[in-house]
Amino acid sequence: MTVVSNSPSWWPTISSNILFSYWKVAAGVVVLYDCVLTLEQEIELIWRRRWSLITVLYLVVRYIGLLYVVINVLKSMPLVSLTDAVSNILGSTMNEIMMIVPAMLGVITIARYMPCIRDLESCLSPCCYLPGC
Numbered sequence: 001m002t003v004v005s006n007s008p009s010w011w012p013t014i015s016s017n018i019l020f021s022y023w024k025v026a027a028g029v030v031v032l033y034d035c036v037l038t039l040e041q042e043i044e045l046i047w048r049r050r051w052s053l054i055t056v057l058y059l060v061v062r063y064i065g066l067l068y069v070v071i072n073v074l075k076s077m078p079l080v081s082l083t084d085a086v087s088n089i090l091g092s093t094m095n096e097i098m099m100i101v102p103a104m105l106g107v108i109t110i111a112r113y114m115p116c117i118r119d120l121e122s123c124l125s126p127c128c129y130l131p132g133c
Contacts, residue, residue: 021076028073
């Protein structure tokens, strides 16, 4: 059974949670607005070019990020009531996104730095003599 407390000691906490949820919704709206503004450039620069692993990873990270923002906004809005099942699904989806995205970003970073490392090795190999190499 749910216990409802009307104690004045909870009012500051409730007020700060409501204010924080409004800020999360505002930030989510700004992110979605930015995505709408840059959609034309994304289509021109990303979707119409030759597809590669990096292109696919970029698009997956971008749209998983948008999904994360939408879920976060839905969970934060005081006027949207979610059932326990839907709330659990959204929570587990957010947790999985938080595990997948850093791994994908790591792959993108490694793929971007590999040409730099190869160039550095080719520049250093004639200059350095290391015994046993």
